[in-house]
Amino acid sequence: MEPMEGEEKEKQEKKHTKWVKSVMGLVALGEAAVIFIGLQFIPYGRGYNNPPVKAEPKWDSSTTRELFFRACGDCHSNEVVWPWYGYIAPISWFIQHDIDTGRAALNVSEWGREENEGSEAAETVNNGSMPPWAYTILRSSAKISASEKEAFVQGLVATFGSELKGEQKSKKKVDDSIRFFPARKDDREDK
Template sequence: MKTFLNILYWFLIVIALIQFIPVDRTNKPVDEKVNFVTVQNTPKNVTEILKKACYDCHSNETVYPNYAYVAPISWSIKNHINEGREHLNFSEWKNFNPDLKKNMLENSAKSVKDYSMPMTGYIAQHPEANLTKAERVLLVNYFEELLKSGKY
């Protein structure tokens, strides 16, 4: 029993100490002139879907939940956000070259269609991001229309 209490004591000390390791949760300022919804003149219904299901990880408009301030959970969340922005950042849309935009739209359509986005773990904590079949169809159609038009 004494060994267990000793392990528990040190575990709690470590958990308390790692809270002091900083995680940068600063969002870059959003320039509307390069933001996807502005550049593409995205319809309001599509914009609402993007904002509720995609923008936390794929834009510079992340809203961090309360649990994102507790280590080591905060490290995992920040890592997911960094990876999401690396693959697609709607806030910097106009800064990308046409080939990259095309690739991002194709991957977005595929990911929404095959239910790999939004991620299951994200949906578990953000039920509003759980897209209906109709919302998924709307998003996929929007992305595919942009691809067909070549105006991205």
């Protein structure tokens, strides 16, 4: 009965390997869970980040303002509405980063700041680069419909002025490297 014993042994060994593997798997899972939970304690991008509203631009109409807050307010104002997943690291960090860079470019809650690039707002809506398309997948209510677009662009021109009319297009290079919502290709220089 030699061969039978050999087979039995092999079976046992296989069973043991399987057991070791599943324990190791559990340990790895546990470690991942601990790291994940640990991440949640890093005090960055937790959504408690709406500084006070200082001043708003002189909107040409309440419709323009409404559309702006619906489509742009989550990155260009101090009245950001955080989604539930925005509280989970590391997603929250990417969102925080987007809001920080978005606000740096344009913040309608801190009007009067020199850095505000309001005059480019109409152009970004016109060429479809804003709101970022990936963001509108997550928040479909931010989409500007075809029927709203024209009036919105005009409202933005009336509110912020525009470089639309001049031939001068923004030549600013979009840094796509660490963005959660990458800019559209057609918004980049290298198109």
